[in-house]
Structure formats: structure tokens, C-alpha cells
Amino acid sequence: MTEATTGRRERKKARTRQAIADAALELFLERGFDQVAVKDVAEAADVSMSGLFKHFPTKESLVFDEEDDVQAGLISSVRDRPEGTSVLEALRAWLLARVCNKSADPRVAEFLDLVAHTPALSDYARRMWLRHEEELAKAIRQSGPDAPGADIAARAVARFVLDRTQPWQRDDPRAELDAAFTLLTHGRPAPELHATPHPPPSAAPPSPARPSGLRERKKAQTRQAITTTALELFAAHGYDNVGVREIADAAGTSIATLFTYFPDGKASLVFPGDRGAHVAALVRAVxxxxxxxxxxxxxxxxxxxxxxxxxxPTPDERRVLDxxxxxxxxxxxxxxxxxxxxxxxxxxxxxxxxxxxxxxxxxxxxxxxxxxxxxxxxxxxxxxxxxxxxxxxxxGWPAGLTDGHPHTTPAADPRKPEHTCPP
Structure with a gap:
């Protein structure tokens, strides 16, 4: 096959891929992601279902470019940064250029709104970007100080930097980008130490404790039996190899009863606590x-x-963590x-x-x-x-690895040019 023929084939594939992506985005923006089927996209792009799946393996992938050059760009921004430029400055510049390029598209605001309000897309975007975390962490680690905990800190920096690749989280992604890199570079100055103490809200006097009734005790026993059975089955056969029906049968209850206690499904069997209580405890800690x-x-x-x-941790707690x-x-x-x-x-x-x-x-x-x-x-x-x-x-990084004294965020250097998108 000649080089010219190969080139024509690749260009045709690229055009087909772009046509599918354009049709999908148009439909998703018009109707909403959950209201559009993959078949609708194939018909709008005038391709077969098998042809569509050759280019996009999942419905979520229709919304995002694969961006195979992203990891190379991130790593290069760290390893090939100009002399005198810190790792975080280099990563900020790379991300800012990306934000500027995205903001030039008039449909970006609609796209960001679509992702922000579609849980499946938000989760997919997070997983898509975090696949770069390990390699970016390696590059940051190699560029940082050789100090205890450096590998952990590098992975955290990589995670938090990659978190900024999702600009739909805020109305002004550039402002959030600046705030994030200031925090990562200098650390948090703890303004609460200088603020007027804010008294916690007064709590209502606790009601006298009453002994639990027979019904409450029975419900607690059923709930405990289900979680214990589930963990034993997961440990013996693997989480992915155990179904909800098997758990219900082994616990001597019905599937309907199981879902009454655990409406969030199989995963919630491993986390039997109350999310509301967990959130309240974090707030109280502050x-x-x-x-x-x-x-x-x-x-x-x-x-x-x-x-x-x-x-x-107890043996059961350790088993859950593993x-x-x-x-x-x-x-x-x-x-x-x-x-x-x-x-x-x-x-x-x-x-x-x-x-x-x-x-x-x-x-x-x-x-x-x-x-x-x-x-x-x-x-x-x-x-x-x-x-x-x-x-x-x-x-901040890397100061947090090499000294034990909190840093105060310095004022901006007026001589340093601001990184802004061109008009």
C-alpha cells in the first residue's frame, strides 16, 4: 500500500471520527446526555453502530477527545521547563495555555455546563485525567528534593494539578487555577488564627436515651447479618464475583429487604455507616x-x-481496607x-x-x-x-518536605508579568 493511500485512509478516519463527535455533542447539548442514545448519534452522523464503536468505545468517550498527547505535554512541561522555572510554575503555564485554547471556542460554556450537570460525564472526566497521575508524579518526584515522604507529596501534587484540568468546576477557571497554584506553592496561611472566634451553633439539649425496642434491635441484627455475610463472600470469592442475590440468599433475606437497608447497592454493603453523620463529624471537627x-x-x-x-484497625476493618x-x-x-x-x-x-x-x-x-x-x-x-x-x-511544595515551619503567602511580585489569555 502506498504512502499516499495510507494518508488518505487516515484522513478519512479522522473526518469520520470528527463527524461523530460533532453530531454527539450537538445532540447532547440540545437534549441532554442521558436523553440521547448511542443509536441516535450513529444515525445523526450517518454511520453504523459498529463504525461508531470503532472510534468511541463508550457513550461517555463521545464527549471527550482521547487527547493522547496530554500525558506527553504534562511530562514535558516538567522535564523540559526553562532554567530557573519551578515545577509548579511550568505546570501552571501549561494548564493556562490549555484553558486559553478551550475558552476560544464559543460552545465551551455549554459543554462545561453539560459535564458539570451529568454525573456520568464528571466521573468519566476524572478517571480519564487521573490515568496520567502516576507518570506525572514520577516526573515531579525526579525534579523535587530527595526527602522523606517525597514520593507521597509528588503524587499528591500530581493529583491536585490534574484536578485543575476540569475547568467546569468553577465559572472562572483561570481564577481557580491561580488560587490552586498559590496554595500548592506557598501553603495555606491559616487565616482562622487571626479571625474573631466564631462560636459554634448552640445544640439542643440531648433527649434522654431510651432503650431500643424489639423492632430496632431486630433491624440492627438484620443489617449486621447482611454486611457480615457480604464481607465474608467478598473475601472468599472477590468483590466482582459475588452478586446481590447470592448475598441475600446467604444472609437468609430477600433482595427487596437487602435494598431496603442498602439502597445504594452492592458497594454500600462495604460502607454501612451513615454519610450524613460522616459529613456532620467533619464539620464539627472544624x-x-x-x-x-x-x-x-x-x-x-x-x-x-x-x-x-x-x-x-480490627481484623474486620483491615479486611475491608484491603x-x-x-x-x-x-x-x-x-x-x-x-x-x-x-x-x-x-x-x-x-x-x-x-x-x-x-x-x-x-x-x-x-x-x-x-x-x-x-x-x-x-x-x-x-x-x-x-x-x-x-x-x-x-x-506548600517542596517546602513542606524540608522544614517544619508554616509559610506565609507572599505578595505578588509586581515585576513578574501576569499570565493571561490573549484577547
């Missing part, structure tokens, strides 16, 4: 922290006593269980530090803290991960 204690330290101390960070680490679906569920606290935790941080309601750093801090459990799942020492990432957020 509001009821000790005098002179920073918000970050209060959250660190609260988390250190729970989940993967406990120093002496299961979560080995199962991507459970890691995603665990991450979501923490990140549901984002809005209330942001509000508590904002209030306690006397910050404006729309403060970007408060939200970024909450977002990063809530990702620490997932970062810990990739390491052998979860508590060490909690300590290192907390230090990173307190003092």
Missing part, C-alpha cells in the same frame, strides 16, 4: 477545634482516628463518600476563617483534604500519607 489549632490540623486529627488512618484497595469500584465509592462533604466542609472553613462566601481557596482546601483517603489507598502507610499531604497543604 467548628469545635481547640483554641489556636488550625483548620487543617483539626481535620488531620479527626481523620487520623478513622477509616484507613487508624493505627490499630478489599477497597483491591477494587476500583469500591475506591470510587469511597472517594464519593468523602467528597459528598465538599459543600458543607467548604462552608464551615469559610465561616471559621471569616472569608468571603465565594473564597476559592476554602473550596480547594476542602476538595484536597477530602481526596487524602483515596491517595492513601495507593500507599502502604495510610497514616504517613495523611501526615505528608497535610504538611504539603500547610507549607
Amino acid at each position: 467548628r469545635l477545634r481547640s483554641p489556636g489549632q488550625t483548620i487543617l490540623r483539626a481535620l488531620h486529627d479527626h481523620m487520623a482516628e478513622r477509616g484507613p488512618f487508624k493505627s490499630n 478489599l477497597i484497595r483491591a477494587t476500583p469500584e469500591l475506591r470510587d465509592y469511597a472517594l464519593h463518600s468523602w467528597t459528598v462533604a465538599l459543600d458543607p466542609l467548604t462552608a464551615a472553613i469559610t465561616q471559621q476563617a471569616a472569608l468571603p462566601a465565594d473564597d476559592l481557596t476554602a473550596r480547594l482546601l476542602a476538595r484536597y483534604v477530602l481526596q487524602i483517603p483515596d491517595l492513601a489507598a495507593a500507599t502502604a502507610d495510610a497514616r504517613r500519607t495523611l501526615d505528608v499531604v497535610t504538611g504539603l497543604l500547610e507549607r
